[in-house]
Amino acid sequence: MTGQSETGASGAARLEVEGLSLSFGGLKALSTVSFAAEPGSITALIGPNGAGKTSMFNCISGFYHPQQGAVRFDGRDVTRMHPPERAALGFARTFQNIALFRGMTVLDNIKLGRHAHMKTNLLQALAYWGPAQREEMALRAEVEERIIDFLEINHIRNMPVAALSYGLQKRVELARALAMRPRILLLDEPVAGMNREETEDMARFILDVKEEWGTTILMVEHDMGMVMDISDHVVVLNFGQVIASGLPHEVQADPHVTEAYLGSGDPAALMARLRGEGPDTGRNREEVA
Template identity: 55%
Template sequence: MRDLLTLEGITLGFGGIQALSDVSASVREHSVTAVIGPNGAGKTSLFNVISGFYRANAGTARYDGHDLLATPSNARARMGIARTFQNIALFQGLSVLENIKLGAHADLRANLLSASVFLGPAAGEEAALTRRIDEEILEPLGLAEIRDRPVAGLPYGQQKRLELARAMVMRPRLLMLDEPFAGMPPPEKRRMAEAIRSFMRTGGVTTLLIDHDMEAVMGLSDHVVVLNFGKVIAAGDVAMVRRHPDVIEAYLGAA
């Protein structure tokens, strides 16, 4: 497998606060890479640099051979990068189906006029998108039965799976998940992990994730990068990271 994403020397600061310091890491294609670390380690800041919400002060990022840091954030979505967020960011007044469709806006071809009156190409695109969501997204995530229900009032676990659905409708090559297991009971965590694996098998998705649930992370990941105070303190497979002394100290404190 080749590297789909390569980061070299990523540095990010806000005034006197150094969020990231010389961070280098790689994400292998068709694998799961986890970024872990204590609170405030810089994990979400790194995600924000990759997705274009923050501009790095220094460093390079290559995605599928392209200069990622020189690419506008909206163009990164069209390149196949999708993400979820730590806090649920759904439109509560819209249905499950409508929320998922919003994730596909970057791929729609119809112009503004035809879309506004829902004629011609816009109607065809809408029908094709609905069929694809029904077949490829709702069934694997167990959301088919609530397809037309408003999001407001749905259980937390279903809303987390809905966020994953909205990212997956873009058919991403790189799926970035910010705390996908947060706040979930064990059965929901297992269901979420199974859905991620299913999308990787059927859609060729590469996954980059952040989470504090070590059991879920270690059970799903092929490669783990550990941040502490904005710096990489360890990187490798699960077994190596588990026994790395700097990782043990960062999480448990020195003996």
């Protein structure tokens, strides 16, 4: 592969979030959140609905600008960078509600992942001559041999994305992110809405990406089975704050986490909430968040 040296970007990166606070008007979405994703590991960001996971993701990928705190990429402060600059550094992400280009084929969608690292200018493109053609052919070979084969989507490469099943679309989105040769891969609910088989496939691909490409992965996910199976490190958010972090089994055993998900551990208190007797029901809390 030639591109890694071209871009100067290679290997997994360390992502660090430091004291991040974000509020929309009076609503505090995130307050002083800190955590890190270590190079070449899988970090999962979990938490109940409205805990601030997607806001966190949008801060990391540059759509929201936090009022306080910093996002560091290999020690470099990227908090104020725009998404295209982050892409050039090696950020890649997928979206919770698939954000593929529906009018294009799978192949073209994946090729777009390399956009920021390609050099063809307008004149060369109009003539499709010399360097432009060579660059396109190198891209095609890379996409075919490194990504399409890897993710087992050979059979659909020429199909328009709109015609694919949900699970396959998610996989194409992962393929597009991989085409960016990411140094950190942000996955926003990679298996949401998938059946068991599709979930297992996706989990396998994510593990393969980590092992074969050595990419740092940060994901938001609701499927606890998968999170506990493949993550190296789990960070739990609730009401915009980190309430626990550590190895999967540590987090699972943490009483704060159980409380965040299920409410208080006391059965009597739980029953009381179910009947809506408590002043602070789980439902109300979610609405606040």
